[in-house]
Amino acid sequence: MATEVLVPPLGQTVDTVTLVAWYKAEGETVAQGESLFAIETDKATLDIEAPASGVLRGVTAQPGDEIKVLSPIALIAAPDEAAEGPRPPAHPCSADSDTPPAPRPDRTTEKRGRGDGRGRIFISPRARRLAEEHSIPLEALEATGPEGAIIERDVRAYLDAHAGPSITPVARRMADGAGLDWRGLTGSGPGGRVTRDDVVQALEKAPKAAAVVTAPAEINEAIESIPLRSVRAVIAERMLRSATDAAQVTLTAEADATALVKLRDQLAQDGVNASYNDLFLYILGRALTEHPLLNASLEGDTIKVWQRIHIGLAVDTERGLLVPVVRNVDRKRLLQLSEETLSLVDRARAGQCTPDELSGGTFTLTNLGMFGIDAFTPLINLPECAVLGVGRIKRQPVMVGDEVVGREMVWLSLTFDHRLVDGGPAARFLQRVVQLVERTHLLMA
Template sequence: MSHAIIIPKLGLTMEEATLVRWHIPAGQQVAKGATLYSIETDKISFDVEAEADGYVDQIVPEGDVVPVGALVGYLLERPDEASPCVSSVAEAAKVVVDNVPVPAASAAPPPMQATLGGNMGEGARRYISPLARRIAASNGIDTGALTGSGPNGVILKRDVERAMAARNAAGGPIGGDAPSSSVSRRPMTAMRRAISQRMQQSLNTTAQMTGFGKVDMTEMVQWRSELLEVMPTDAPRITYTDIVTKACAGVLREMPELNSYIDGDQIVTWNDINVGIAVAIDGGLLVPVIRNADRLSLLEIAAQRVALIDRARTGQITPADLEGGTFTISNFGSYGGDFETPILNTPQSALLGIGGITDEPAVRDKAIVIRAMMMLSLTYDHRLIDGAVAGRFRARLRALLEHPSVMLALLG
């Protein structure tokens, strides 16, 4: 009996994934527990293991965007076993069928092998993968003139690219008035597409304002330097991100307005304070979450940050690591930035950006002295948070960061 290969749901918000790679070629045997294929969601890459022994029958090709729960193939008992009928592909219509209803279960179409690469015929429904459809639309390719090379005549990415190459060879422009030699195109990764959509949605659905302020970190720099000198060698290294996370968590406990969001005509306040830390990775950005940050010591925050960033940058991050954030910190000072206007990580209503620490002239007791200064950028949803509230948040945060002993006495 064949075993269906289904796209797993890896998180509460996961809706689709890109099937990046089949690790076992079609027709070859795979053992239960071996890596079968890899997917990429809007947040992570994930290797999916075979749930049974069998011979691989691939339905969905590499590169296609598929919804959660979609059928992408089968594990067959024997290498000569006939593939399930093409209605199984139709069951995966959410994956590879463009505006085509799923055929009734009572329909009995011929086996898939009988229609692979076949002519769809006059008036037949046209099948096209979402990725192929997106590439065709952005490059002005008429899919009605294409012949699909996928199962049951599905038009795949390679079919669109073949048409683009043919048009290029004929000297025509690709996707508009730009000469083919002056541009190059590549499809967005699932992560980049999700970032693009979320950033645009954030700006479209909230009234964002950014306030700036400077913090004198001179005492904190000295305090941290002394701390690092006495820390055990096997302890996680305390960073300024850890210190700001600790201070923010304390202020959020005092000012829950910034740990809230708007839902319709209601204001919802989270009971927990879960601080997300923006982490740049190859090809995008992840925001792993330090949970209950207000209840953690500085050392515990540092340990969690180290573990989360390591998992993020080695591709081992899990959906659970990325969910549940109530406030976000973005340290653009780590890549040379002084100040920016961060975009909210909705549904959160506030995000703190921290710049690099630089020596600057400052006036103290009517004298010009050199102090270690750091810029803060607080972006907030003005529908919920007034400018005065945001100003008090920055002032309170500044007070804690400028007086390390006070911060430790109050927050532990």
């Protein structure tokens, strides 16, 4: 009896995942609990374990496919289990030797050509070569060959059907850029080829489009077209919503971090290695306890003021911005925060955070100090109420009494959602943060 391999449910917010890789090939033996495949959610890349031991068969999803959770993507069969029940012998090369082959298409009525219905296109090497020579997308080809494959004549048929006047590459880019259908143009080039001049003339005749025409030198082409998907798509959607839906106000304050820098050095001397992020998390844990309105979310028409303080830490990763959440910040010792943060950040960078580790924040901390940024206007991670941006700590001349002295200064930028909280409470919160940065002994109080 074969076991279905399902895409596991991954928390309440994940509907679809992207298949990243199979660690086992079709027909390979796999042991229960062994990593079988990797998926990517909008938040993380995860290895999924094999649900049973046996032989991997009937793989229906390929890397890159988007798959709904709980959908079956393969089977794990017993090693001696050729297939379940009586089945017709499958073609040895068929992608899924464990499922009955599709009925042979009737070539007079059916034009398959789009492969096996699972994203694979069957095309002869000769036809593929020809299609590539002419940059024809394989999806556009109709299959009439043996076993429903696209063969050379299908590519030739496409070429014949799409034959028109030829066009120089520059002219084509100009025409395409201006949305001009150049196939209708009479070419003045050799052999009736449509040239740049023909396109310019045609565009001049069409006054509306003429404005779009630019000199060829100014035509820009994307060096890479990156589909907006996965992590990037989520960032795009969230950031836009944050910018348009929230009433964001940013307050900035300069704090004297001399005491904080000293505290960090002293801790380090005594064997406690904490980053500035760890120290700010610690400070925020205390400040948010005293200013609960900033530790809130707007859900529908209700402001939820949270009991627990879970702070998201913005991490710059190769896959984009990720915000792993450090939980119960106010209840943890600095060393605990430091260890947890280190591990979370490492896993975020390696794409190994679980979806749960990337959700549930009540406030966000973002730090651009390492890039030499002084102050900025961070965007709120909705539905949270506020985000604190930390700039670089820089030694500056400061007036203390009547004397100019060198002090370690830092800009703090607090963006808050004015729908939830007003400027007064937000300013008082920031003021308290500044105070805790400047007078670190108050953290003991």
